[in-house]
């Protein structure tokens with residue numbers, strides 16, 4: 164039987180504390196809840212999901228590099244690294260995979276330093292301000308991109 168295409172869901176620094184961290188901004192659900200939602204929606208679309216989180220930029224870069232050979236698309240919430248990391252942007256670009264960026268909060272309604280994202284500059288799409296539901300929408304859209312015959 165053909166194996167289901169795999170989506171890599173990456174979360175950056177401090178998102179391991181989802182549910183505890185500023186619940187007025189990020190809500191009360193945990194990263195484990197995000198993982199479950201992602202796996203559930205992926206299953207309905209015939210996709211498999213690997214969820215990973217790191218507080219270290221280099222580890223995220225290494226996972227992105229490896230995903231070139233193992234995954235069909237990436238959902239990434241690079242958290243604070245979105246606003247600072249050329250290294251993560253370069254790795255994502257190199258991967259040549261479809262990429263959807265997610266932010267739980269509406270970064271554009273927050274401090275100015277959150278308005279620019281290096282990831283947005285190379286992502287196929289960006290979802291922000293929809294809470295953790297954003298991850299589900301990202302997987303749904305990736306599914307369309309992966310199945311599209313016109314995919315780059």
Ligand code: DQA
Pocket residue numbers: 176177178240241242243244245265266267268269270277
């Ligand atoms: C975030 C927004 C970032 O500005 C912030 O540094 C985060 C989380 C979000 O999901 O809304 O850590 O990416």
